[in-house]
Amino acid sequence: MNEFDLIRRLKPLLTVTSSVVTGAGDDCAVLANPGSGREILLKTDIIVEDIHFTPxxxxxxxxxxxxxxxxxxxxxMGGIPTAAVITLGLPVDFVPERIEAIYAGMADLARQYHIALVGGETSRSQGVFFINVALTGWVETGCAVLRSGAQLGDALFVSGELGGSIEGHHLDFTPRLEEGRxxxxxxxxxxxxxxxxxLAGDLPHLLEASGIPGAEIHASALPFRRSARLRARSGDTAKPAVAAALTDGEDFELLFAVAPANAIRLLDGWKSQFPNVRISCIGRLTSQPGVFLRNERGLMPVTANGFQHFS
Ligand SMILES: [Mg+2]
Incomplete structure (x- = not known):
C-alpha cells in the first residue's frame, strides 16, 4: 500500500467541526477565525533522515x-506564515551540536520570514532521525486559493524551473511566498x-480536487532547471530533462490555473512584479481524462513515474 492509499483510508476517520473551512486535501487546512476578517492556515510536515536529507x-x-x-x-494558499512548533525524533546517539546547528538554520529562515518559533517537543526515536514542523498562518477571509477551483479550459502556469532538485535546490529553495501572496x-x-x-505527481491532486478530468502539458514549454539539463546532457539517459521536470520532486514551485482570458494580464503583471522569477504557461486543463504530454511525437500519457515512452 502506498502513502496515498493510506491517506484515502484515514480521511473518513477525520473529524469536522464548524471551524473547518477547508479540511484535509489542500496544501493547508483553513480554519474560521470569526470577527478577525482572517482565516487561519495550518500545516504540518516531516523530513526524515536518509529520505529528505542524509547524515x-x-x-x-x-x-x-x-x-x-x-x-x-x-x-x-496565498497566505502569510505566523508561528511554528518543532518536533524532533532523536536517535539514541544524537549529537547535540548537530541539532543546535539544525535549529540555527531554521531560525535564520524564520527571522527572514518573520515567523516565530514557539517551541516543540522531542522524543527518543528507535533508529531514524526526523524533524516535524507545524506552521500556522493566515489569509483574508475567503481569499485562500484552494486546489479545488480550477475550471475546464484553464491555462496552467508554473513558477520558476523544474527538475534536478536533488543537486541542491531541495535544500536551498526559496519558498514562493511573495509570489503566492x-x-x-x-x-x-x-x-x-x-x-x-x-509536476506529474501533484497536477493530478489539483485535477482531482477540482473535478477536472485531465490536462495537456506542452513539453516545449516546460522550464528546466539547469541541473536537470546538465544531468540530461551528461548522458543520464534514464532521466532526460523532460522526465526530470515531470517527476523529480521537491521543486517547491507554484502550479496554478487561470482562465485563458486573464492569462496575458497575469503574465504581464508577474513580469513587472517578479522580473527575476520565471513564469511559464505549460499547458491547459482538458476534458480528456488523464495527464498528457504533447511533444514532437504527438500526445503521450503521463503517469506519476513519468511519461510512457520513457518508462
Ligand atoms: Mg503542498
Missing part, C-alpha cells in the same frame, strides 16, 4: 529545509498547489 547534509540546510517546506504550503491578490487564480512530488 552528511550540512545541518543548517536541514533546518532551513524543514521550515521552508511548510512555508511553501502557506504560499500555495501576489497571485491570491489578483483574484484571477482559480486553483493553486505547490510542487513537492513533481
Amino acid at each position: 552528511t547534509t550540512e545541518p543548517s540546510r536541514i533546518g532551513r529545509k524543514a521550515l521552508a517546506r511548510v512555508i511553501s504550503d502557506i504560499a500555495a 501576489w497571485l491570491a491578490q489578483q483574484r484571477t487564480v482559480h486553483a493553486m498547489i505547490d510542487l513537492s512530488d513533481g
Whole structure:
C-alpha cells in the first residue's frame, strides 16, 4: 500500500467541526477565525533522515529545509506564515551540536520570514532521525486559493524551473511566498498547489480536487532547471530533462490555473512584479481524462513515474 492509499483510508476517520473551512486535501487546512476578517492556515510536515536529507547534509540546510517546506504550503494558499512548533525524533546517539546547528538554520529562515518559533517537543526515536514542523498562518477571509477551483479550459502556469532538485535546490529553495501572496491578490487564480512530488505527481491532486478530468502539458514549454539539463546532457539517459521536470520532486514551485482570458494580464503583471522569477504557461486543463504530454511525437500519457515512452 502506498502513502496515498493510506491517506484515502484515514480521511473518513477525520473529524469536522464548524471551524473547518477547508479540511484535509489542500496544501493547508483553513480554519474560521470569526470577527478577525482572517482565516487561519495550518500545516504540518516531516523530513526524515536518509529520505529528505542524509547524515552528511550540512545541518543548517536541514533546518532551513524543514521550515521552508511548510512555508511553501502557506504560499500555495496565498497566505502569510505566523508561528511554528518543532518536533524532533532523536536517535539514541544524537549529537547535540548537530541539532543546535539544525535549529540555527531554521531560525535564520524564520527571522527572514518573520515567523516565530514557539517551541516543540522531542522524543527518543528507535533508529531514524526526523524533524516535524507545524506552521500556522493566515489569509483574508475567503481569499485562500484552494486546489479545488480550477475550471475546464484553464491555462496552467508554473513558477520558476523544474527538475534536478536533488543537486541542491531541495535544500536551498526559496519558498514562493511573495509570489503566492501576489497571485491570491489578483483574484484571477482559480486553483493553486505547490510542487513537492513533481509536476506529474501533484497536477493530478489539483485535477482531482477540482473535478477536472485531465490536462495537456506542452513539453516545449516546460522550464528546466539547469541541473536537470546538465544531468540530461551528461548522458543520464534514464532521466532526460523532460522526465526530470515531470517527476523529480521537491521543486517547491507554484502550479496554478487561470482562465485563458486573464492569462496575458497575469503574465504581464508577474513580469513587472517578479522580473527575476520565471513564469511559464505549460499547458491547459482538458476534458480528456488523464495527464498528457504533447511533444514532437504527438500526445503521450503521463503517469506519476513519468511519461510512457520513457518508462
Ligand atoms: Mg503542498
